[in-house]
Amino acid sequence: MKVDNYRLQIGSKEYVPIVIGGMGVNISTTELALTAETLGGIGHISDAEVCYVCDQIFSTSYTTRKRKKYSYNANNPDKADVCFDLDDVFEAQKTYVEHTISQKSGNGAIFMNCMEKLTMRNSSETLRARLSAAMEAGIDGLTLAAGLNLRTLDLIKDHPRFHDVKIGIIISSMRALNIFLKRAYKLQRIPNYIIVEGPLAGGHLGFSPDDWQMYDLKTIVKEVLEFLKNENLNIPVIPAGGIFTGTDAAEFLQLGASAVQVATRFTITKESGLPYEVKQHYINTEKDDIVVNTVSPTGYPMRMLKKSPVLNYSMKPNCEGLGYLLDNKGKCGYIDSYYKALSAREEGRRMEITDQTCLCTGMAKYDCWTCGDTTYRLKETTNKMPDGSWQLPSAADIFTDYQFSEDHLIQKPSPEEKVNS
Numbered sequence: 288m289k290v291d292n293y294r295l296q297i298g299s300k301e302y303v304p305i306v307i308g309g310m311g312v313n314i315s316t317t318e319l320a321l322t323a324e325t326l327g328g329i330g331h332i333s334d335a336e337v338c339y340v341c342d343q344i345f346s347t348s349y350t351t352r353k354r355k356k357y358s359y360n361a362n363n364p365d366k367a368d369v370c371f372d373l374d375d376v377f378e379a380q381k382t383y384v385e386h387t388i389s390q391k392s393g394n395g396a397i398f399m400n401c402m403e404k405l406t407m408r409n410s411s412e413t414l415r416a417r418l419s420a421a422m423e424a425g426i427d428g429l430t431l432a433a434g435l436n437l438r439t440l441d442l443i444k445d446h447p448r449f450h451d452v453k454i455g456i457i458i459s460s461m462r463a464l465n466i467f468l469k470r471a472y473k474l475q476r477i478p479n480y481i482i483v484e485g486p487l488a489g490g491h492l493g494f495s496p497d498d499w500q501m502y503d504l505k506t507i508v509k510e511v512l513e514f515l516k517n518e519n520l521n522i523p524v525i526p527a528g529g530i531f532t533g534t535d536a537a538e539f540l541q542l543g544a545s546a547v548q549v550a551t552r553f554t555i556t557k558e559s560g561l562p563y564e565v566k567q568h569y570i571n572t573e574k575d576d577i578v579v580n581t582v583s584p585t586g587y588p589m590r591m592l593k594k595s596p597v598l599n600y601s602m603k604p605n606c607e608g609l610g611y612l613l614d615n616k617g618k619c620g621y622i623d624s625y626y627k628a629l630s631a632r633e634e635g636r637r638m639e640i641t642d643q644t645c646l647c648t649g650m651a652k653y654d655c656w657t658c659g660d661t662t663y664r665l666k667e668t669t670n671k672m673p674d675g676s677w678q679l680p681s682a683a684d685i686f687t688d689y690q691f692s693e694d695h696l697i698q699k700p701s702p703e704e705k706v707n708s
């Protein structure tokens with residue numbers, strides 16, 4: 288039983304049923320997504336902090352310009368003034384997507400992970416700009432994530448590509464799917480795929496921090512499949528979260544899923560955007576090093592390594608330059624925690640903020656080491672080098688292992704003599 292015995296059909300196209308999940312901020316790079324595309328699967332890029340990401344890749348200066356424009360506000364806890372320039376958001380997104388799409392060379396597809404919870408001080412208009420720009424730049428699919436996305440389809444319903452671009456939704460429960468479908472029916476725009484993300488995934492979780500252990504991906508996937516059958520809806524279902532071997536993946540395909548979405552195993556590949564040292568931390572992780580906490584100002588629980596530098600942040604909020612999590616009133620949980628800690632600070636003592644963190648900065652600087660539950664198993668997937676460091680596999684190594692492996696075997700990459708960084 289192996290993944291390669293199956294194919295994913297979306298519209299008139301067939302794919303190898305392996306989807307590399309979106310990992311912001313620029314962990315699922317253009318290069319990582321393109322590997323999946325070249326091998327006939329689907330790769331995601333993510334538009335989290337897209338202006339900042341463009342600055343890193345193309346040496347643009349969106350972040351510096353914004354920071355300068357609002358520098359007068361840096362000591363003000365009220366960030367209501369701090370808005371993104373919608374033209375900048377559109378331009379950055381278009382540049383980033385065009386850069387990726389123009390390098391396609393295979394039979395697969397490139398999708399964009401768009402998180403609704405990136406409210407960017409103007410949730411509707413910034414999301415509309417991101418989605419429209421991605422479509423104009425030729426993205427193959429939009430994966431709506433991190434939120435119920437109740438009004439997201441309305442934002443783009445008049446776009447010329449509304450019916451041609453593939454649209455998918457990430458859900459973690461039947462309730463969330465039902466809510467989304469009600470609006471989708473009204474707009475006569477049924478999603479082209481449904482990603483069911485279980486409690487073992489990386490990034491933010493669609494479960495409560497106290498009871499995620501009670502849920503199980505297979506059970507939710509079975510419920511969704513049953514529901515779609517009863518509704519006579521033929522929509523590919525794509526499970527995600529904790530699928531570690533090709534055999535894990537094939538078991539879901541046998542159950543009736545159309546593909547799997549995977550991410551954790553790709554975090555340590557050469558193509559992943561994480562810095563070399565962080566990839567080494569991921570591989571050295573033990574089960575006890577992973578935590579699900581509530582420090583993300585999005586309000587969603589998040590899984591990460593306990594050693595993440597972001598958990599020791601006490602910096603001034605960085606919203607003038609970043610500000611991707613500001614709500615429509617210019618508020619963010621970290622701002623409140625920071626100013627509360629500042630006023631309670633004792634002379635000569637280090638300020639401690641434990642309930643929230645500046646996720647915008649943490650993700651931008653690769654200081655938030657978000658990861659899937661199976662991260663502690665990454666050492667099974669690669670070789671230890673003579674100097675004690677770990678070899679970084681290529682994304683193609685991992686993709687083909689998922690595609691062809693059987694009996695839960697994991698094919699490690701061919702050993703390299705030289706340490707790569």
Ligand SMILES: Cc1cc2nc3c(=O)[nH]c(=O)nc-3n(C[C@H](O)[C@H](O)[C@H](O)COP(=O)(O)O)c2cc1C
Pocket residue numbers: 307308309310311312314333335400402432433457484487488489490491527528529530548549550551552554657658659660661
């Ligand atoms: C490092 C990392 C970052 C992630 N970032 C995002 C994200 O920005 N948006 C999102 O919708 N999902 C995100 N995810 C979830 C993945 O896209 C994927 O659905 C899930 O992690 C798959 O499970 P697995 O990691 O066990 O293979 C992230 C996952 C990881 C490991």
